[in-house]
Amino acid sequence: MIWLGVAAAAVLVIIIVAVSGGDDETTDTTAAATTTAAPTTEAPETTEAPSDTTEAPSDTTEAPAETTTTAAAAAPIRIAIVAPSASNDLAFTQSIVDGVNAIAAEREIAEIAITDGTFVVDDAAAAIRDYAANGFDLVVAHGSQYGGSLQEIAPDFPETSFAWGTAADTFGLPNVFAYEAASDEGGFVMGVIGAALTESGTIGIVGPIEVGDAKLYVDGFKAGAEANDSGVTVNINYTGSFSDVALASEAAQAHAAAGADVMSGTAQMVVGAISVAADQNILWFGTQANQATLAPEIVVASQVYKWEVVLSDILDKVAGGTLGGSSYVIDLENGGLVLEFNEDFTLSDDVKALADQTVADIISGAIVPTE
Amino acid sequence: MSDFFTEAVLIATVAGAIRLAVPLLLAALGETFGQRSGVLNLGVDGIMLLGAFSGYYTVLKTGNVWYGLLAGIGIGVILGLASSLISVTLLAEQGISGIGVYLFGLGMSDLLFQRLVGTPVPISKFPKIDIPGLSDIPWLGGMFFSHSVVVYLAFLAVPAAMFVINRTTFGMNIRAVGENPEAADSLGVSVSRVRWATVTIGGTFAGAAGAALAIDLGIFQQNLTNAQGFIAIALVYFGAWRPLGVMAGALLYGFVNSLVLQFKTLGIIPQSWSDIAAMAPAIITILALVIVARRFRAPSALTKPFTRGT
Numbered sequence: 001m002i003w004l005g006v007a008a009a010a011v012l013v014i015i016i017v018a019v020s021g022g023d024d025e026t027t028d029t030t031a032a033a034t035t036t037a038a039p040t041t042e043a044p045e046t047t048e049a050p051s052d053t054t055e056a057p058s059d060t061t062e063a064p065a066e067t068t069t070t071a072a073a074a075a076p077i078r079i080a081i082v083a084p085s086a087s088n089d090l091a092f093t094q095s096i097v098d099g100v101n102a103i104a105a106e107r108e109i110a111e112i113a114i115t116d117g118t119f120v121v122d123d124a125a126a127a128i129r130d131y132a133a134n135g136f137d138l139v140v141a142h143g144s145q146y147g148g149s150l151q152e153i154a155p156d157f158p159e160t161s162f163a164w165g166t167a168a169d170t171f172g173l174p175n176v177f178a179y180e181a182a183s184d185e186g187g188f189v190m191g192v193i194g195a196a197l198t199e200s201g202t203i204g205i206v207g208p209i210e211v212g213d214a215k216l217y218v219d220g221f222k223a224g225a226e227a228n229d230s231g232v233t234v235n236i237n238y239t240g241s242f243s244d245v246a247l248a249s250e251a252a253q254a255h256a257a258a259g260a261d262v263m264s265g266t267a268q269m270v271v272g273a274i275s276v277a278a279d280q281n282i283l284w285f286g287t288q289a290n291q292a293t294l295a296p297e298i299v300v301a302s303q304v305y306k307w308e309v310v311l312s313d314i315l316d317k318v319a320g321g322t323l324g325g326s327s328y329v330i331d332l333e334n335g336g337l338v339l340e341f342n343e344d345f346t347l348s349d350d351v352k353a354l355a356d357q358t359v360a361d362i363i364s365g366a367i368v369p370t371e
Numbered sequence: 372m373s374d375f376f377t378e379a380v381l382i383a384t385v386a387g388a389i390r391l392a393v394p395l396l397l398a399a400l401g402e403t404f405g406q407r408s409g410v411l412n413l414g415v416d417g418i419m420l421l422g423a424f425s426g427y428y429t430v431l432k433t434g435n436v437w438y439g440l441l442a443g444i445g446i447g448v449i450l451g452l453a454s455s456l457i458s459v460t461l462l463a464e465q466g467i468s469g470i471g472v473y474l475f476g477l478g479m480s481d482l483l484f485q486r487l488v489g490t491p492v493p494i495s496k497f498p499k500i501d502i503p504g505l506s507d508i509p510w511l512g513g514m515f516f517s518h519s520v521v522v523y524l525a526f527l528a529v530p531a532a533m534f535v536i537n538r539t540t541f542g543m544n545i546r547a548v549g550e551n552p553e554a555a556d557s558l559g560v561s562v563s564r565v566r567w568a569t570v571t572i573g574g575t576f577a578g579a580a581g582a583a584l585a586i587d588l589g590i591f592q593q594n595l596t597n598a599q600g601f602i603a604i605a606l607v608y609f610g611a612w613r614p615l616g617v618m619a620g621a622l623l624y625g626f627v628n629s630l631v632l633q634f635k636t637l638g639i640i641p642q643s644w645s646d647i648a649a650m651a652p653a654i655i656t657i658l659a660l661v662i663v664a665r666r667f668r669a670p671s672a673l674t675k676p677f678t679r680g681t
Binding site: 085086088089090117119204209210235236237238239240241243244245246247249250251253254255256257258259268269271272275278279293294295 | 485592599643
């Protein structure tokens with residue numbers, strides 16, 4: 001009977017972990033878990049990080065422009081990436097892998113090493129430390145939940161440069177860069193397009209957990225849709241998991257039942273929602289990577305992250321001897337965020353013009369997507 | 372709240388509950404066989420994941436969903452036999468060996484997916500069948516009689532499992548072996564043979580559950596099941612080791628999940644509460660478990676390996 005109890009307890013613990021689903025990007029739970037391990041003196045800084053992340057975009061947009069070393073004659077360097085999901089997830093992790101590969105096409109890079117699928121923060125921390133110890137010049141910790149670990153690891157390797165995202169906080173460390181995406185900008189533009197295309201007047205958004213990059217995107221999309229047409233209803237459903245494909249699929253079913261004929265969503269579990277949208281001929285807007293391959297008939301556009309814009313500048317700095325200390329934001333203006341329209345989907349000239357105008361207005365500052 | 376009581380939303384809520392329940396129901400029914408005979412297999416989720424990948428991959432390559440389901444079942448049989456070897460013949464500690472099977476399935480399914488497929492590609496799904504006559508009934512038709520074919524198969528498996536467990540000699544042997552293996556053994560029932568059979572049945576159902584999930588979603592991704600196999604094990608306890616109870620548990624779990632999703636979509640649950648609401652199904656299941664555990668007794672020999680003459 002004892003074993004019965006133990007087994008039942010184990011099952012329940014696993015269920016709770018699974019259902020709370022905090023295994024990717026900026027989850028509060030994982031961040032909290034890592035910060036408790038950090039020395040108490042550092043704790044106040046780390047606990048502030050989440051709020052910084054959401055507020056930072058507008059403050060730090062100038063950062064890329066401050067480049068001092070322009071295209072220094074870079075010696076071949078070695079880059080390592082540690083990321084939570086699969087390298088080809090058509091979402092968060094793929095964006096950084098594509099970014100590094102794009103850089104590799106332009107510059108001489110001796111080696112690119114990738115450890116993906118590190119949902120477990122401890123595994124990621126081990127990989128980050130391993131790469132640093134093995135003499136990689138730049139170690140990219142692609143996941144805000146890795147921040148607590150990075151804060152402990154980076155001081156041990158003062159010769160190594162670390163990049164951390166999506167986040168705004170460099171912990172005041174001289175060898176840490178932070179990067180994030182103003183994903184609300186592309187979200188806003190696609191929200192405007194979505195409101196122009198909806199016939200039912202209802203839009204559905206599937207999100208993972210209401211934090212960080214996901215929240216920024218969803219808020220931007222909603223603001224854009226409502227800015228274009230105040231009569232549009234935007235239903236938002238955060239499923240509570242970055243990985244539960246079945247739940248994302250059912251969330252899309254719920255949106256369809258509520259009358260949505262335009263949908264969007266963010267994080268890698270949305271493949272389940274896209275499939276439902278395709279079945280019911282509901283239009284889809286993607287983010288983080290171009291999702292048109294998943295459903296060519298219904299994907300209107302995708303907001304694509306071009307991290308190479310940031311990486312290029314970081315590599316310049318590293319070559320010039322500056323190993324960290326600044327934070328970056330990719331946005332529509334600096335070309336780090338790009339709207340890729342699906343060529344198989346015909347968009348009317350009016351709507352296309354509206355989209356272009358919205359992009360121009362955001363770049364000029366005439367429109368501020370979210371507060 | 373008035374948004375909720377519309378035909379479209381109510382139908383979607385109930386139909387969604389049923390869809391969400393199906394993989395859990397299949398996996399839990401299979402696990403019921405094993406547990407009734409005294410074997411706890413914690414590897415269900417791993418078997419589901421490999422079943423899901425093999426089902427997905429087969430459909431991707433052949434375009435035939437039935438081959439996909441068969442592939443999932445085939446993998447389930449193989450892993451069920453492997454689990455039997457580990458826990459019945461090698462007498463491994465059941466609370467631990469199943470976790471090994473789970474981790475194997477989790478890692479292997481992702482490795483195979485990355486090596487053989489890579490970027491997710493959509494596949495065709497099970498055909499939806501509107502049951503003639505019944506599907507035309509207002510409201511109820513859309514809720515219960517307009518589903519993919521695997522949904523009907525899963526619910527048909529419930530009476531089948533009841534019949535086997537309660538009405539056949541094999542079922543009687545299962546129960547005897549699970550309650551008092553020594554007595555069963557002395558009466559000439561081969562404990563290990565019965566347990567090999569039940570654990571393999573469990574693996575078969577788990578493989579089918581995984582394939583059903585992947586082919587119903589039309590996609591595969593790392594950790595597609597998201598620990599549904601563990602929920603299925605909990606549902607066996609919830610259902611007090613009876614197929615009908617297991618079905619009730621799977622439906623309850625699916626229904627709470629579906630209801631929470633609808634409420635969030637319609638804004639009935641405020642957005643700021645959505646992360647907490649996402650835990651509701653787990654909490655309700657735990658509460659139900661606590662209540663059920665006080666009323667029903669588990670098979671006496673559950674988790675106890677059997678060796679003759681001890």
